[in-house]
Each structure stands twice: as structure tokens, then as C-alpha cells.
Amino acid sequence: MASERMIIMAGADERDLTKLAEYEAVGGYEALQKARAMSPNAVIDEVIASELRGRGGAFFPTGRKWSFVPKPDQNPNPHYLVVNADESEPGSFKDNEIMARVPHRFIEGCLIAAHAVESKSVFIYIRGEYTGPYEVLRSALEELRDRPELRGDVTIVLHRGAGAYICGEETALLESLEGKRGQPRTKPPFPAVQGLNASPTVVNNVETMATLPPIIEMGGAEYAKLGVPDSRGTRVVSISGHVERPGNYEIENGTSMRALIYDLGGGIPGGRELKAVIPGGSSTVILKGDEIDVGYDFNSLLKLNTAMGSAGVVALDERCCMVQLGIRISEFYEHESCGKCTPCREGTRWMTQILRRLESGDALQSELDLLLDVCDRINGKCLCPLGETAAIAVASYVEKFRAEFIAHVEQGGCPFGESSPLHDVVAPGAMHLHSASSAVPA
Amino acid sequence: MSAAETVTLTIDGVEIEVPMGTGLVEAALVAGIEIPVFCYEPRLGPPVGACRMCLCQVEPGPPKPQAACTLTAQDGMVVRTALTSQVAADAQNATLEFILVNHPLDCPVCDKGGECPLQDLTFRYGPGNTRMTFPKRTFEKPIPVSPLIALDRERCILCYRCTRFSEDVAEDGQLVAVNRGAGTMIATFGDEPYRAPFSGNVIELCPVGALTSTTYRFEARPWEIQDVPTVCGMCPVGCNVNATTREGKVKRILSRNHPEVDDGWLCDKGRFAYAHLHAEDRLRDPILRVRRRGFEEVSWERALDEAERLLRESDGRIVTALSGSETVEQAYALGKVLRRGLGAHTAFFPEEMSDALDAFRVPLSAIRDADVVAVLGDAPVVEHAPVVELWIKEARRRGARVLYELDEEAVRSAGKAILVWCGPGGHGGATVAALAQRLGASGAFYIPDTANGRGVCDAWSCSDDAESPSPDPVGLLIVSGDEAAANPDVRALAEKAERVIVISMFQGLAAGWADLVLPGTSYLERDGSYVNLEGRVQRLRRTVIPPVPDELAWISKLAERFDVELSPYPSQVFEEVSGIAFGGIPFGEIGDRAPLPAATAATAPIEVPPEPTQNGGLRLVRYRPLFSGPAVDRVRELAFQRPLPEAELSEQDARTRGIRNGEEITIRSNGTSVRLRTRLSRELRPGVVRVAEDFAGDLQPTVEISK
Amino acid sequence: MSTYYEEVQAIKTQYPNWRSATLPALRLAQEKHGYLSPEALRECAEALGTTPAFCEAVASFYEMLHLAPTGRHMVEVCTNVSCALVGAQQVLESFEQELGIRAGETTEDGEVTLRPIECLGGCGWATVVSIDHHYRTHVKPEDVPAIVQELRSGE
């Protein structure tokens, strides 16, 4: 029987940790004092020892990332810490709960990171829709205002997004934070060297930050004892879709996915069959219902060509039509494509068009091949991963459920039709086209 | 970065050595290999890697194809383009398929057809057929982005060249991309036109037929046209251009990138004013004043007889008013006839010119590389020498300090400091030259009012050595060219002259006040040379046959009548002048991308009378706006570019008076006053108010302002 | 004008570069004008010291900034996969019925705008509906009438 292992969310069930006093009562901000007593390099070494990897999706070793940042004497420009709180990946809602329930642990983590990378200025880019977590963080920062010994000489600015999934991509986020359209930049140069205002910048995820206090507290080596090789420590996993008890669960990396879905998640409602699982948010390769006897960790999932991504586990039961899933996911990426690079902008639109025709039953076998070819032509050609993951995810639906796609062609329609919960779901899609500037000069 | 350091890499098996920092696209060219691009354009700043046309296999690096335009050559790099890599070939083919998925393919009716990179690259790298069986994205089209530019959003491939130009080069922030994803489109704000001095450049930047010139639309097909290389005669920069002609008519003006002069940019005046050639009031025959019957058109023979008579009757009491738009050859010819033939040495020049600057001569491109640029004189550079403004902006983007008020210490301590004088006074450049000498600046420019003022002075002065006192009363005033004809001072002089000969292109300027009017020609119709504000001698070519004989032709005929030897051929006249004034550069060498003569050795300390000092009040600087003058007045499409009723104010002066950007203010000087909208300018020093001639009325040089 | 202008100047000081104040400035302008009308964009540009075109370019990129009028209340139903799996579409449709409009429209009286929206980051609490940017979780079709009532009674 799998159980949770609370490190990040520790204490949140027993007390209201949004209150500074309560948080301090459970030893809050002691890790910060401990870290500040250490040299920046020592803190980086601790984090390297902990083998912590970024929780935003790319799973990049956090300590390594910090070590790329030029030291103040190498680069006189101000150093920035930018926290990625733009959580918008379908299936993920962990950062939401972390900020809402353990804001001080999160902020403490930010201050520890700021010390490590010698930054005096922290920007938290929080997705615009997150009014709740925003209010919580704001009052948490209020509480710190008259605690200079905690704040130190670091300023933390809450910067609210305005609704754009792509702004979660670190370079798009920086563009957006600079007040521009959120379109990704080419890398190199990497943010660590030229980020915000072309100055050294570390971009890290909310959960990554919230994991720092426990790491400093227990020591990197101790933390590295949790989890499995290459995937150390705990992870807040978002479980949603067709499970009895959806929600966020903090688990040790390596816990079996079956346990996630059947023990923590409570299994599939109505005694239905599990058909498929999206393991790490919409951007990841889908798993068939019988592929879940696998540890929830980097290496195990890699063997199945997929990933933990942003730890958004979505369970789909037997009623779901995979073509309809393809349409909805493709519509999402088409809608969120920033429009900068050609393959993503044009390709995702084309994918949606083909998928719609497949669902309607008017498509030929050749168009199924065309769909795969279009995905293939997008994949590996884009400026940022958004377009790529759209293609990879949708292609994985076809590869794993080919028979179902072919059935659409052969039966001239959808075998599931209305009985599938994903039938005819209205997506924002075309509603993004503002018309204000289609009126034009005389 | 010292060009000495080089790196060696392999492209499609060819090993090449290039300077460190060379982009892969350029490196490939060295190897004679083309890497296809759409969005890549180094003049627009750092690469954006948007279109994905340039995908190549690059090692070391990730296995997937890389956007070559975003990479620079590294030692030991192995690059494989579509020529040798299937991966790259497939990637480029894919990009083109995606670009064409929503492209209307209306090439037969597209102005770009035949000179379109998208056509060419599709031909070379693209898919032969279309697999797109769905409705294409459609937009309302074509849309007038301004009276000069039409936009077809369906043809647009979103390379963002135009918007990057607007934001990162011209910095006018007016042409932008709106919406996102597949709904992204190019737009201006609401229904306001793209109103900015450099807007036309986006037409040339557009790699497809999305942005086209309203004045060129449907005028010609690429195989019917001929491009004639010449230089723009609209301002002292002398941007290098190609005049596209069809059936003896100029159809458009394109840039002919001179990297030291214009970097491939043109202002809208230089690009669109060519239509003045076909002005309604263009003169085609000489006009003679005849007693009682007023004026009548006469033959050229008759006109020259009359000219000869007027010249002889005035027995040397002649004043020649020059425009500064004459070619060097034309000015020299006039001088030679009048001075050697009639001893008439007195000329009225449009402006003062000093050669003190020659000691600080550097190419305009040197501004870009400066650490400090001091812009003095208080007049707006963009209105007098537009492209110089672009060089200054680029300098600022590259980290240079741009000063609008002299900070001697900053100039002295700068590694590379460039001084630019633009405005009233300045003694033809002597003032700024003296400053450069005193502060050790590495270069200095003086921005004259006229396109060839320098060349005209040099030519006139070397046409003879003798001098004579200015005649009084003036027997004959010769008004050479439209700018002189439009000049109030010249008109005043004409009042006092017994007789007047006017050389002008336009009835509107010449009629009524001259005894003899000789039709003039435009810089686009003459062969010869101009000297730009750098001191660069550049070749002007006859792009179309003028409707009237050009000036040099008839001046040489006139010369015969006074036994002055004068060739009708610009080449020969030039050699004559060059021998005296331009160190003997041959005509052949100034034709393509003319070289800049070396700076003369710095001489004895340059003496200049001090500039007038301001006592109390604000200094009013009135300037002639870029979009004005005889040619612009005759081009309907440029009307919307006319200046707005605004007064520019420094932020400091505005703050101390509690004036906000956009507020109406009153400007007054003893008695008269005008009311204008304020525009705060970071490019104006405190103590100065800047107003275009059109709105300055009778204001005196010293003014007071109030809300 | 002036208060907005001053507010924006204050926001600028929080950032190393004035441009970073663009999103906050646009958000404020929208709150002040109801939506980002040409006037609102001009005012925003004035305060930022940039062009209206630049402001429109940025605004039109983001889902939460509106260049066309919207209702006084904004009802946004997440219809991404996790919510759809447990009936988001049915929730959206009952809003359509209760309000008598289609998704993407605004009620005659200009009170309520209804639209589907991409994942709101509350997948475990599906269906998530954002009402004037405050989340309602576990929304079922049968909860909709009460919610609309609430909006209409203007709380």
C-alpha cells in the first residue's frame, strides 16, 4: 500500500502554514538562517549533493544550473532569480497547492536560492489566473515586510502573467517579464548567462524552490537517500481524470504508477477499465492502461519513451476516444502556440484539421499517415519544445491506439461517439482572434 | 573582436577559415554554399530563428537540425546543409511545406512574382505538390498600412522582418504583430497609418509579396524593368539607390546598400519622391517675358539667344544664385561660362561651407562604432539627413552614449567620439571641426541643408581664380534650380535685380517673376556627380531621358557663344574638376560604391567666430521638415507624412513648467504667438524649443512658453 | 488620468526596465476602462512612454487582456482534458442555458460573458470554473443555476 512522504507539504494538514507564526512554530526559516551561515558555493554544493532536479518539466539538475551562473566578479550585471509559477500544463496543479498552502516554505526556498546565486532581486512570475495563490503569497510577503532579519536585503516582486501557456517556457517567460509578447528566444545564450535584461538569471520552478528548505535542513546527502537513482527525493504529483480521489499527493520518486492511481487515487470510478494514462502532463507520451506497472521516476519512464514532465497524471477510462483526445490536445497547442516559428504555428493548426476529419469519419487511411508525417515534420524543427511536444504527444496516441484510429476511417465515424466524455468539447480555439486591429488605415 | 582570430570549420565537406564570430550563413557563402533563409537579416539585430528555413545538421550539437542563422562558426564545427544531409533537406522541405500550407499561391497577380525569395526557395528546396486539403487561413486584403504601403496578410509568412525593423532599427514602434499562434498578423494601431520617416524599408525587407508599394503595385513585371544605379539627390547623405525604370519612366526607387553610407536603408522621401518627375506643372519649354503680351513659350534656340542677350546687356553685373542641387559638373559649367566668359564672379550660395572638416573625415558607418556621439546644433537630424539618425540609433543600441548637449569631458575621455553638427550656425562645419580638434574627437560631421552644397561650392570656386566686388545694382540675377527659386532671400534679391533668369523644373516656382525661364531637370535625369556630407564624391546617373535638354547640354552651347571651352560630357567636365578639387579621382571610380577620400592632415588650430549665446528665455529652433520642398509638394502619396503641429520640448523644461507630453502650449515672442501640441523629446537639450517652419509663424529666435 | 499615470510610474520603479511594467499597466488600464479600448491603450502607452501599437501588440498576445468589450462578469469554464473527462462540457452547456447565450458571447444586458478556457491548473478539483478570476471547484451542471443567480443578484 503506497503512502505519501511529506517533505514539501509537511505540516500543512495539521496547521495553517500560510501564517508566518505557524510556519515558524514548525521550524520555518531556520533552513534559511542555516544557508545564510554558509557560503553561496557551499549551498550550491549541498544542492548538488541532494541530486535535486528541476520540477518544472525539464528535470535539469538544479545545483548544476546554479553553477553555470557567472560569479559577480565575472559579470558585474545584477543577478536575478526568476521563479516560474506559470503552471499551465494540462494535468498539473501542484504549484497551485504549494503556493496556496505552504507559501512561506516556498518563499524561504526562494531566499535560499537567491543567496546561493548571489541575487538581490527575485521575480515570481505567477500565472495571471491564479488569484488565490497570488493573494496568499502577497499576504505572506506582507508578513515578511516587518521581519528584515528574514528578508535580508533581497526584494521579491510578484509579477502576474496574463494568460499564455507558452510563458511557462523559461525564455518566453523572460520576454513576458520584460513586458513583451511571450515568444521564446533562441538558446544559446542561456538565461544563466543572458537572461532578464541580458543579465545572469536563474529560472526555477515553484516546487524546486519549496524543496530547498528541507534539503538544507536535512542535508543534501540525507535528501539523496530518498527516491531512486537519478530521481531523488519526493515529488508532488497531480492526479486527475478518472480516479476516485483526484488531487495532489507528495510521494517518493520511484513509487509505482499503479499505486498512484489505485492506492492514492483510489482507482477508476464505476469499476471501469483504465484505458490510458498521461503520465506527466499533456506534453508527455501516453501510456496504455497495462503499462502502469512501472516506477514513477525518470529512468523507468524513459524506458517507455515518456517522462514525469510536470508530474500531472491523468487517468482515462475505457469510454474515452483517443481521436477526441487528440483533437482536444491538438486544439490546446494550436491555441497556445506563440506563432513565432513556422512548424508549430502552421503544423498544430494542420494537425487539428486532420484530426477533426478523422473523428468525423471522412478521412482516408492516407490522411492518418499524413497526420503522422505532419507530426514528424514538426518534431525536431521548432524553436522551443511547445510545438515538438504537441507532435510527440499526439503521435503517441496514434502509435499506441492505431486500431482505434483506423476504426474511425473504416467505420466512417467514431466508434465511441457521444458515450465518450471527450465528445464535442468546446475549446477556446478560434476565440483568440481579437478583431481590434483588423480594422485598418484608409 | 580582432579580425585576426579565425576559426576553421567544414561545411558540406568544404573546409574554410573565417573570422571568429562569423555567422554560419555568411561562413557558408565563403564556401560558395547557400543556406536558405527568410527571417535572417543581420541588419535587424540578433537573429531570431523564427522561420526555420535555415535548418542544417551541425556537429557538435544536438541530433536534431539546428537553425544555422542563430549559430556562429566555431573551430572544428561540421555543418551539413541540404546539399549533403538528408536530415537538413527534409527539414527545409518541411519548413517550406508549412509556410505554403496557408499561403495563397497567387503568384501570377503578385508584385513580388519573379523577384520573390519564397518563389525561388520553393523552386529549389520545396515540395512539388500540396497535401493541404483544408480551407486556408484567410484575412481581409489588401489593407493599406499607409498611403504608401499595402499589406496582404495571407501572403505574409511571419518572418517578423518588418516589425523588427520598426521596433529595433527605426525604433518607431508602429508596425507590430498582434494576436498569437496561427492568428498572428502584422498591423498598425487601430486604423492609424504607419507614419514614420523610414516606413518604406519594410517593403524591401519583406521576403514575399505581403508588403508592397502602393506607387509600384501592378506597374511592371520584373522581366520588363531595368535598374539604373545612382545616388539619391534629396538630402546630403547621398544614399546609394537603384532606380527601377520601365519604358523610360522611373517606377520605384530601391536601396543599393553602400555599407559605409546607408547600410541599405532609405527614407521615404528618397524612396517615393521620384513622382515629382511627372508633376502636372513640370516645364517642357522655355518661357520668355514679352512686352505687353506677358509670357510665351519659345524654342530653345530662341531661349539661348535671349539668354545670350541678357548676359551681354548686363555687362558683368551678374549674380548667380545656386541651389546646392546642381551636379558638380553643372555648377562648374555655369561658373566657367559666367566667370571666364563674362567676369561675373559673384555667386549667392545656399549655405556656408568650410573644408576644415576634411581633417576629421570618417565614413558615416563610424558613428555606429563610436563610444560617444555628440549631436550638436539643436536641429533634428532625422529631418535633414534621415539615415544619419539611423546610424546614431544603432550606436545607442550598441551601447554608445549619445549626447545632445556638449559634455567636453565625456568626449575627451571617450575612446571613439564622433561629433555631429545639425542646425543653424556652425560656420559650414568650422565650429564642429574646431571642437573635434580641441577635444580630440575621432570624427566630425556637419549636416548641410542641401544635397550637393559642398560639391557646388567646390565646383564654382575652381571654375576660375579671379574675384570681383558684388555688383550693385544687380543687372542680372541667374536663379539656378528649384531650391534657389523657392528661397525667400533669392526672391528678395530678384526684386532689386534689373533682369532675372530662372532655371526650374516647375511652372509654379518659376512663372511670373522671371524674364526668361529655362526648364530644369531632376537628379534622376542627370549624369554627373554629387559630394555628400562625408565629402564622398558619388556618381549620379541619368536613369531616364528628361523631357528637356539637361543643364550641361545647353550651358555648353551657351559657352560656345562666349568662346569658353566647355565639354557637354559630364565625364570630361568631371575630370577637369577632379584634377583641381578632388585629387584627380577618375570618373570610373565613383560609379559603384564610391570610396571616401582620406582625411586631410590636421592643420593649424581652426579659428571660428563664437556661436551666438542665449540670454534668457528659450531658444527657438525652426527647421525645414524632411517632408517638404518642391519635389515632396508634388507627390500626393507623401502628404500624410507632413509634420504635425507640434513643438518639441526637453523633458526637463516640460517638468519645470508642469507640461505633460501631448498638452497644448502657447509659444510667444514679442507680439506674436502660436499654439501647438507638445512632444517631449529625450533628444533635445534643455533651453530649446523645436518647431517645424510650417508652424513657427513669425516667432523670434527667443521665445517664452506657457500652458 | 493622473492617478493611473502615477500608479504606472510607481510600478516602473519595481523593475530594472520600464518595459516590465507593461503587463501590470495593461491590467490596470483594463480594470479602469472595462476593456482595452483604443483610448485605454493610448493612455497606457502615454504612461509607459511607448506607442499604442506596442501596447496592443502585447495585449493581444494574452488571453486575459481583452481588446473588445466584455460583460461586467466573466465566467470561464475550463474545458481542457481533466475537466472535460468529468463533465466540463455539460457544465459549459448549462451555463449557456441559464444565461441564454452561446459560449464566447455576452448577455444582452452586458452583465455576463461566458467562455471556455484552457487548463486553469485545478485539474484535481474538476470541473473548475473561474468567476471574475476566482475559482469555483468541483462544479457540476446542477450547481450552475445557483451560481448564475448569485451573479445576477450582483454580489
Ligand SMILES: Cc1cc2nc3c(=O)[nH]c(=O)nc-3n(C[C@H](O)[C@H](O)[C@H](O)COP(=O)(O)O)c2cc1C
Ligand atoms: C511550453 C513549455 C511550458 C512550460 N511551462 C512551465 C511551467 O508552467 N512551469 C515551470 O516551472 N516550468 C515550465 N516549463 C519548463 C521551463 O522552461 C523551465 O525548464 C523550468 O521552469 C526550469 O525550472 P526547474 O529547473 O526548477 O524545473 C515549460 C517549458 C515549456 C517548453
Ligand code: SF4
Ligand atoms: S514551437 Fe511554438 S511556441 Fe515554441 S517558438 Fe515555435 S511557435 Fe512559438
Ligand code: FES
Ligand atoms: S533564417 Fe534561420 S530561422 Fe529564419
